[in-house]
Amino acid sequence: MSTISEKIFSRASGKNAKANDFVIADVDFAMAHDGTSVLAVKSFKEMEEEKVWNPDKIIIPFDHLTPANTDTTAALHHEIREWIKEQKISNFYDVGEGICHQLLPENGFALPGKLVVGADSHSCTYGAFGAFGTGVGATDMSEIFASGKLWFKVPESLKITAEGNFKSGVYAKDLILKIIGTLGVAGATYKAAEFYGTAIDSMSMSGRMTLSNMAIEMGGKAGIIPPDKTTFDFLEGIASEEYEPVYASEDAVYSDEYTFNANELEPQIALPHQVDNVNDIGDIKPTKLDQAFIGTCTNGRLEDLEVAASILKGEKVAIRTLIVPASRNVLIEAVRKGIIETLLEAGAVIGSPGCGPCLGGHMGVIGKGETCISTANRNFKGRMGTGGFIYLASPATAAASALTGEITDPREI
């Protein structure tokens, strides 16, 4: 009678863990990026710890402010690189390698049944592989660095089922926006969502990652998809260690259940400044744009760039269009497939793999009163620049909108 989360926490804590129990769990993999490792390392040093618990289980990607944008960032990067050397952390990904939530899956650290904790809220992305992936603060991460353990309250679970087939022009991003619009930004607070249904089964790993990535935007502690052949095929030859897939019992208890119908889904837009301010694209008023941004841990994968290129091929963008691949691998593949050439010819700017302008810290910031359509996961006030307005959408919608300069249904292009 257990959910996926209860089973993973039972294994990781060595006791029969049930929802709402407090447990101390062994973490399988721990991640901190350039933005959060600074504080995690500071607090690790303050604890007067000498050695990390296991240098092969810690993953540090530099992705948020990369390449360094200021003297301060450069100094912090330098400090962390020194600590990484000193601690012999084996999984360090320096500037240009890509976004943490892309690198962990690509390098086989997001594995079924594992407890993967990151000092970043979108660590729920690893749920796409049937892991319990979750984000913690930097000081909690310092405790994991030291001991490999952390306390957790085992979450209750929600069952979210999506049946049917997506219409052309409709994607995983539209589904997760619809789900968040329905449940609200607090609809899954401290709960683990488990995703089921034919619409999920037929999704690629890329689409599944988009879905799990945004579980936190409804307050979710995790967003888990039961692993299947698609998962195992993806992990073939890249899994960093052995894993044991975990599935919910038939009689697992869920605090709530929701069902969505992919057949009826339209392209969705989250209007500023809340992620749950979601509408069918046909229901919003004409909206002029200043910038389009395609990238991030939500939608910066090969499939996303491919969709954008198919829309932009042979055309010219009407507004500033920034495209930032999620990782070096994505960029290399996109170069090989001619996708980057198509995007450049269409007038897009290609950024180096990383978070890019997603959180407004680096490149591509928008000015006061400007509007941006973005494939990211957050449209909070001021996130991409003070006084800016962010509209969240799929890569197809963002690309179609880049062509016209206003929010545009990709099916009309």
Ligand SMILES: CC(C)[C@H](C(=O)O)[C@@H](O)C(=O)O
């Ligand atoms: C900088 C980091 C702490 C933050 C997060 O945790 O999500 C960032 O990645 C974001 O998307 O806002």
Ligand code: SF4
């Ligand atoms: S791409 Fe955006 S949402 Fe993802 S980790 Fe980077 S800043 Fe956070």
